[in-house]
Amino acid sequence: MIHYKAILKVMGGLMMLLGILMSPSIAFSYYYQSGDQITLIGSSLICLIVGGTFFYSFANQDQNIRKREGYMIVALSWIIMSVFGMMPYVFSGSIVAIPDAIFETVSGFTTTGATILTDIEQLPEGILLWRSMTQWIGGLGIIVLTVAIFPLLGIGGIELFVAESPGPTSDKVHPRIRETAKRLWYVYVGLTVFLVLLYYLEGMSFFDAMNHSLTTMSTGGFSTKNASMAYFDNPLIQYTAILFMFLAGTNFTLLYFAFKGRFRRIWASDEFRAYLISLLILVAGISVAIYYLVPGNVEAIFREAMFQVVSLITTTGYVTADYTAYSNGITIIFFMMLFMGACAGSTSGGIKFIRHLTFVKNSTLEFKRIVHPRAVVPLKINGQRVTGKVITHIMNFLLLYLMIFVLGSIVMSVAGYDLITSFGAVATSLGNVGPAIGRVGPVDNFAFFSPFAKLFLSFLMLLGRLELFTILVLFTPYFWRAN
Incomplete structure (x- = not known):
């Protein structure tokens, strides 16, 4: 009852x-x-x-x-x-x-x-x-x-x-749940206050610094300006936003360990390593592609690529450029980022890297199980064995997520919207990202729906x-x- x-x-x-x-x-x-x-x-x-x-x-x-x-x-x-x-x-x-x-x-x-x-x-x-x-x-x-x-x-x-x-992880900062929540909020509030000060010292008005700090640490992406972060044509502000979007996309338990000086716990996290390495690879690849398509200042292109990649993967949704204007190939890559998400236990949305990592590792091990059917090949994350129940939960989640995306896109298409816009609107809503592709791209909004x-x-x-x-x-x- x-x-x-x-x-x-x-x-x-x-x-x-x-x-x-x-x-x-x-x-x-x-x-x-x-x-x-x-x-x-x-x-x-x-x-x-x-x-x-x-x-x-x-x-x-x-x-x-x-x-x-x-x-x-x-x-x-x-x-x-x-x-x-x-x-x-x-x-x-x-x-x-x-x-x-x-x-x-x-x-x-x-x-x-x-x-x-x-x-x-x-x-x-x-x-x-x-x-x-x-x-x-x-x-x-x-x-x-x-x-x-x-x-x-x-x-x-x-x-x-x-x-x-x-989510699939059970990491806890403290066995008492109230104390756990308190510690996470101390980190959250402390980083927000520190970011207000940084934005203000770097040239934002106090009001803009306050608003953008709230929406950066929450990986939300609301801005006080129509042009979003592109309004602040200041490299220092944009690099600061990139850093704090990255931190906000990190498991807050790991951030707490960082404040305690336990840095080994951070690098020991398989999810964090996958998160960091994926970001670096995507930033490098997108930077090279943009430079090839639109040659220009190397630093500006690198910053533009890094900002868009970090913003989308952490599901923040700030924009400094129209990433759909480069080429169809780059647009597809950014669309795929809508399904990534950052770390579990962070403020980001999306599927989360821990699920992607579990899926990839399990799929790789499946080939080994096919070759050696009698071998016991356990899946391990952070050095610990992942139970079959957790793997099943993750696989069900991924399949259900895909089904909802497909069905949601069909509903939006039946409602009268073109397929690209329907894909973009459903993917960005389900992933809690913000900008997408089609008529809901980085320079558009949702008013026409x-x-x-x-x-x-x-x-x-x-x-x-x-x-x-x-x-x-x-x-x-x-x-x-x-x-």
Whole structure:
């Protein structure tokens, strides 16, 4: 039996937290006198009142959250956060149509970075900061934040963390889940603050530095400028963005070990090595290809190639150039990057390198098993044997991901969009990347889609952000069957 009252209690706490997290936007709105103060205050109060009503109405409920409640809370939290998070857009008139507001908000919380806005720079400062905050909140996962704070309110969080992080690895910084979440958020907040300072010293205004730090560390990609990072034609700013996108795409457990001086643990990670080496190979290859097609300044070409590669693989989605303008071959390579993702345990979306690595290693070992059918050939990651259950889970994930991509592309094609645009829109939504190919390339946006298409792509963003199973399990009869 599912304990719905316990779920409502947690959802109430989440809404209260959302209301509190709107406060920085209110402060910036007053500072810049941008005219959206009342809108933001009203949105915050609604979240606090509605959330407080649910939380305190069920304050005495059973505090043990089992696995089924955990999965329901994770899935519902992203939906409810998106519904309540879109209020500042709608109330301020920045985004009038509800499907548009849902799309923009879901894109923010899932750190996808796709947008329906055609003139970002005309938005008031308070709304712009809230837009960036949605990505920062979603970056490491609103649920990881709550497992760090909710135990103080008497709410357990172990099942929530499991549901939020359904990947194949089980690395933990600390055996106590609350302490684990705290340490990850210390790293996340510390790097964000440090990046604000760097961007500011390198020439951004404090407001731009604040916004871009929030969306860089979350690998979200929202910008305060219509031209995205191309607006800041400053090599130092772009190299800084590249470095911190790379860090944000690294497993945050490894970043914590780095801060503790345990660097051997970083290089011992098979996934991190695959991540780093793949980036270097792609950057080198794309740089050479661009130089061959459009000869020019070597440093500028190298920086342009590196920026686009790191941005897409980490699913950040910043752009400094139109990567679809070089050649069809380069466009195909960048399209394939939409399916990569960075490291598990990072803020990036996508399939993640650990799954690709497991698939490649297992496929390679399969040839050895064919030649030596009686030999026991175990698959090892980080020196540890990977169980058959984990391998099966990864293979199922990859097959399901491919099926959803194909079916999603068919749906978008039937809805009236050309095949290339359909492929691009579905791939970038499911991978939480942002830019893609076709009519949703790096210099385009998603404003032209129909309301149905925007809602459908929003669903795919949620599906990708929660790594498929967390959402899809709710549609199975096994989940609802009584124990």
